[in-house]
Amino acid sequence: MSEIDLTTLRIVRAVADEKTLSGAAALLGYSQPAVSQHLSRASARLGQPLVIRAGRTVRLTEAGAVLARHAVTVQSALDAANGEISELGGLRSGAVRVAAFPTASATVVPRLLGAMAARYPGVRLSYVEVEPPEALDLLRNGRADLAITFRYPDDWSDPHARYPDELTMAPLFDDEVLIAEPAAEDRDGSRTTLQQYSSSEWIAGCPQCRGNLLQACQTAGFQPRIAHETDNAAAVLGLVANGLGVAQLPRLALSSVTVPEEVRLVRVAGMPSRTVHAVALSAARGVPAVDAALLAAVELDVGDWTSPA
Amino acid sequence: MSEIDLTTLRIVRAVADEKTLSGAAALLGYSQPAVSQHLSRASARLGQPLVIRAGRTVRLTEAGAVLARHAVTVQSALDAANGEISELGGLRSGAVRVAAFPTASATVVPRLLGAMAARYPGVRLSYVEVEPPEALDLLRNGRADLAITFRYPDDWSDPHARYPDELTMAPLFDDEVLIAEPAAEDRDGSRTTLQQYSSSEWIAGCPQCRGNLLQACQTAGFQPRIAHETDNAAAVLGLVANGLGVAQLPRLALSSVTVPEEVRLVRVAGMPSRTVHAVALSAARGVPAVDAALLAAVELDVGDWTSPA
DNA sequence: GCTCAAACATAACGCAGAGTTATGAATCAC
DNA sequence: GTGATTCATAACTCTGCGTTATGTTTGAGC
Incomplete structure (x- = not known):
């Protein structure tokens, strides 16, 4: 005009x-x-x-x-x-706000932020720790730029599935789920199945992980008795070590705590592993800092979280 | 880009x-x-x-x-x-730089600037006194916006004629040229002609006016003897009053001085009158302040400079 | 859970505006 | 006067920026 x-x-x-x-x-x-x-x-x-x-x-x-x-x-x-x-x-400025789940806080996130900070000194980095569903909400609300999330296969309530095209998901690695049991318990040499724990007491945490547990147990033909509730891996291990129950624990959660002698970790057939993803809004593709963060995420060295500890 | x-x-x-x-x-x-x-x-x-x-x-x-x-x-x-x-x-700002010849300084210019100042208080006004040729140069150099000039008919060196289309000229009024002679001199009742002054001594001023005098005298069949040179109307009148010669004086020059008793002003057949113009660059048409100044000039009341004193 | 309204995306199209080249006219320097 | 420089005008092309029409997705409300 x-x-x-x-x-x-x-x-x-x-x-x-x-x-x-x-x-x-x-x-x-x-x-x-x-x-x-x-x-x-x-x-x-x-x-x-x-x-x-x-x-x-x-x-x-x-x-x-x-x-x-x-x-x-x-x-x-x-x-x-x-x-x-x-x-x-040119990534000499900009910002990336990362949201990730607690277990990633001590593993994936520091490495990711470190890589970003090293490559792009001008880019402002910030982090919030939230569970995957909240992380995705933050993305959608524009309060985060990159989410590190996990998903279980066959999860009927998987929050990722609610926004089919809206999200760009980059799989980072498979995070195997192990069973932590008291080392004192008898074990024959046979191949372990989830069925063996049908009468155990369980320690379970966040709704999403618990969902996976319930799903897996249902497939195995029983319903787990959840006696204790905590998200804290160290606490879970403590409970297990003291013979108070068994628990499922992703390998990633174990990589930042010391596993007590009294706990034995076993791989269980039929226990689906979760996958860890870097997620951004599809609409944010093209934003330099977001693209760079996604790329940096998929380029992370994830060897020590995937090979047996 | x-x-x-x-x-x-x-x-x-x-x-x-x-x-x-x-x-x-x-x-x-x-x-x-x-x-x-x-x-x-x-x-x-x-x-x-x-x-x-x-x-x-x-x-x-x-x-x-x-x-x-x-x-x-x-x-x-x-x-x-x-x-x-x-x-x-909106003519609430802007500038008009006026250039005019000396005789106009006491007559046309103050009235013009006064009108402009009254109508457009925001417009800056400035004035320089120069002879017509210089005034036109100022216009062309961009050092003035409006020139008040005069021209004599049949002036072979008329500076206006050198820039045919470049100038926009608005005629303001005819400025009759009179002869000032000592009142003591004998005058019969017959109609006055320039021829009668062929043996007089002349007082003449600026080149342009003198050009006109020479031209007119040549047409009348003689060459004037120029004994005194001055541009100053009061001085010219003083010389005439004391019987030192005759002079041509435009009516405009007379309107701001007092004419001594000893001077008689006469209209002479064959004495061409000059015309006073407001002049602007044609290219400057459209510039609000210039247009307004031109308009204000042609709208001036010029009655007291054209009717016999 | 369904439906409807609101908001963005895409397609197809028309037109104006802004650039181009070619040419003419005026000015100034030598 | 002559040639170089500069601006103006004419005629043309084409890109780009709007338009309308239509489809898709989201979110709110019943």
Whole structure:
């Protein structure tokens, strides 16, 4: 709506510098008639001439001088904006807000943030620890840029599934789920199955993990008796060590705690492993910092969380 | 050149305010697809998204926020420029630099400047006194906006004629040229002719006026003997009053001095009158202050300079 | 859980505006 | 006067930015 456009400002400025339309045209990479015609149009729009031909050259009117003066302000604001956007594009600035589940806090997240900080010193990093469903909500609300989540196969309430195309998910690794049992308990050499724990008391934590447990036990043909509830891996191990029950624990949860002697970890057939993902909004693809964080996540070395401890 | 255009800035700003593309479109008078497509193009140009769709609404990315922030600066600069140009257009600001010949300094110019000052208090006025040829040079050099000049008919060196289309000339009035002679000299009742002064001594001033005198005398068949040279009307009258010669004097020059008793003013057949003009550069037509000054000049009441004193 | 309204995306299209080249006219320097 | 420089005008092309029409998704309310 404004009768003033950027081209006019740039042209007037160039004319002010060069004192000639030809010079201005050359300076801006235009043909001479382009400048001439553009100024005519602009003058018509503004209702008064911007330049006055003076012999062979040209000089600005007061209106032209006004534009030339303000052109400087506009140009520098534009340059500043361009510069800042370039910095975002070049990952010399920007921000990544990561949301991840508790077990990742001590493992995946520090490594990820470390890698990002090393590669892109200018990028601001922040982290919040929440369970996967909340992490996805944060993404959707625009309060986080990258979520590190896990999902269990066949999870009927998997929050990822609720937003099919909205999320871009990059699988990072498989996180095997082990059973922690008291080392004192008798074990024959036979292959372990979940069925063997049908009469055990269970220690279970977060709803999502518990969901997986219930699902697996149902498949195995029994319903687990959950006697103790905690999310804390160290606490779970303590309970197990003292013979108070058995528990499922992902390998990732074990990698940042010391496993007591009294606890034995066993792989159980039919116990589905969970998968850990880096998740971003599909709509946020293209945002440099988000793309970089996703890439950094899939490039993480995850060997020590996948090979047996 | 710059990947950023004003429309993008205005749209991003509107989106920042409205939180929705539809709202922004309505705010700006666009259709909704226009906003959507424009943002797509802008994102492509900038290499990163400006908005992220969040459910049914939308929110800005960091890049978008950068633009929205700088948009304020740009907009206010543009508004300022627009405002200043409107003031020029509305004659609440601007400048008129007038150049006029000495005789006009005490007559036409004060009245003109007075009228302008009264009508347009915001317009800056300035004045320089120069002879017509210099006044036209000032116009051409851009050092004056309006010239008050005179011209004699059949003046072979008329400076106005050198720039045929470059100048816009508005005739103000005819300035009759009289002969000042000592009142003591005998005069019969017959009609006065220039021929009668062929043996007189003349007092003459500026080259242009003298040119006219020479021209007229040549037509009358003699060459005037110029004994005294001055431009000053009072001085001329003093010389005439003391019987030192005769002189041609335009009525305008007489209107600001007192004519001594000893001087008689006579109209002479064949003495061409000069015409007074307001002159501006044709190229400056359209400049509000110049147009207004030209108009004010032709609207001046010139009665007391044209009717016999 | 279904339906409806609101919001964004995509497609197809029309038009204006801004650039181009070619050419003419005026000015200034030598 | 002559040639170089500069601006103006004409005629044309084409990109880009709007439009309308239509489809898809989301979220609220019954």
